[in-house]
Amino acid sequence: xxxxxxxxxxxxxxxxIPGDKSISIRSVIFGSIAEGxxxxxxxxxxxxxxxxxxxxKQLGVSxxxxxxxxxxxxxxxxxxxxxxxxxxxxxxxxxxxxxxxVLAGQKFKSTITGDNSIQNRPMKRITNPLKLMGAEIKGESxxxxxxxxxxxxxxxxxxxxxxxxxAQVKSSIMLASLYADGITQILEPYKSRDHSERMLAxxxxxxxxxxxxxxxxxxQKLKGREIFIPGDLSSAAFFIAGALIVDNSEILxxxxxxxxxxxxxxxxxxxxxxxxxxQNMREINNEPxxxxxxKSSELKGIEISGETIxxxxxxxxxxxxxxxxxxxxxxxxxxxxLRVKETDRIKAVVTNLKRLGADVKELSDGIIINGPNKLKxxxxxxxxxxxxxxxxxxxxxxxxxxxxxxxxxWADISFPGFFDxxx
Numbered sequence: 001x002x003x004x005x006x007x008x009x010x011x012x013x014x015x016x017i018p019g020d021k022s023i024s025i026r027s028v029i030f031g032s033i034a035e036g037x038x039x040x041x042x043x044x045x046x047x048x049x050x051x052x053x054x055x056x057k058q059l060g061v062s063x064x065x066x067x068x069x070x071x072x073x074x075x076x077x078x079x080x081x082x083x084x085x086x087x088x089x090x091x092x093x094x095x096x097x098x099x100x101x102v103l104a105g106q107k108f109k110s111t112i113t114g115d116n117s118i119q120n121r122p123m124k125r126i127t128n129p130l131k132l133m134g135a136e137i138k139g140e141s142x143x144x145x146x147x148x149x150x151x152x153x154x155x156x157x158x159x160x161x162x163x164x165x166x167a168q169v170k171s172s173i174m175l176a177s178l179y180a181d182g183i184t185q186i187l188e189p190y191k192s193r194d195h196s197e198r199m200l201a202x203x204x205x206x207x208x209x210x211x212x213x214x215x216x217x218x219x220q221k222l223k224g225r226e227i228f229i230p231g232d233l234s235s236a237a238f239f240i241a242g243a244l245i246v247d248n249s250e251i252l253x254x255x256x257x258x259x260x261x262x263x264x265x266x267x268x269x270x271x272x273x274x275x276x277x278x279q280n281m282r283e284i285n286n287e288p289x290x291x292x293x294x295k296s297s298e299l300k301g302i303e304i305s306g307e308t309i310x311x312x313x314x315x316x317x318x319x320x321x322x323x324x325x326x327x328x329x330x331x332x333x334x335x336x337x338l339r340v341k342e343t344d345r346i347k348a349v350v351t352n353l354k355r356l357g358a359d360v361k362e363l364s365d366g367i368i369i370n371g372p373n374k375l376k377x378x379x380x381x382x383x384x385x386x387x388x389x390x391x392x393x394x395x396x397x398x399x400x401x402x403x404x405x406x407x408x409x410w411a412d413i414s415f416p417g418f419f420d421x422x423x
Contacts, residue, residue: 007397
């Protein structure tokens with residue numbers, strides 16, 4: 001499916017964003033291994049979340065729809081069932097990495113895989129620490145690629161110094177630690193998003209957090225709870241960016257998650273001069289939530305690097321769009337992780353920005369963008385990546401003439417209904 005995007009005169013109104021993908025996936029996984037029912041409202045509807053639910057159903061978990069909620073009938077730590085077929089996570093990197101942590105501690109053998117993109121994403125970052133805990137995992141390319149064959153074992157606590165700041169790696173080890181004897185410690189170089197720590201504590205788990213150091217005692221039982229999923233800030237970022245770069249714009253995004261480990265996008269945009277205001281701040285099931293008011297702004301280029309990168313890693317494609325129409329030079333570096341996402345996002349962003357006429361240079365670990373550029377409509381690739389499809393749809397709102405996004409249906413992976421909201 002190709003999408004035609006035309007230059008916009010303004011973006012105005014009030015928008016509700018779908019439920020946060022990261023929190024949604026964690027809620028269905030944690031709810032499945034908790035005791036009792038977990039009742040979730042505003043669960044995201046993206047393809048990755050549907051994949052997570054499908055995988056857990058394969059493991060014997062029962063889901064019930066009631067009114068506007070999803071009820072998960074939790075099975076407890078050891079209540080999952082041996083799947084009769086290979087578990088397929090589709091395009092969800094979060095699901096395969098977190099669920100592998102759970103499967104490593106089960107009493108049965110399972111195989112987990114995904115689509116071509118998943119089968120080319122690095123898995124040693126989780127299989128190595130899980131093996132140190134006693135897990136038995138075999139995969140392709142020296143256990144670095146799916147399919148992963150997992151023989152469930154009794155695990156042992158470890159102290160793990162992670163070479164990268166990754167919420168998926170951390171969460172995989174955290175989930176495995178529930179099946180391990182002793183206290184597992186995880187130390188990150190920078191603090192990555194902390195949804196798992198917050199949810200574990202909310203569901204009755206005891207997790208100690210001291211800066212970038214996390215400690216979890218094995219054998220803890222989780223209890224089902226009511227969970228409201230706030231709007232996904234990573235999805236909201238596209239409309240935030242659109243309002244900033246299209247003249248005469250003002251939007252209000254309701255009930256958006258503003259977890260401090262996720263608000264790097266807001267911090268970076270404010271450094272660039274963005275008019276963004278948090279309103280109605282509150283906390284719901286351990287997660288900060290707010291309404292976000294955004295107005296069109298005069299923006300300037302900055303450097304985005306170091307400790308900031310883990311806080312904006314998913315938003316760099318849309319930040320690159322903003323940078324392309326901002327005054328001066330924007331340097332993005334220390335972001336080599338982008339090369340092993342759903343696609344090589346550094347190359348994808350540079351390729352599409354050049355087609356739009358932007359002054360952009362590719363680095364091994366980032367991008368240099370000189371602006372402001374007068375973008376011109378072009379035919380762009382989605383590269384089979386939802387965030388590329390979404391980001392360049394927003395670019396089209398600022399580009400003269402018409403922009404075509406090829407294979408735009410990839411946007412549904414994280415943001416079903418995006419184009420309905422956009423138009």
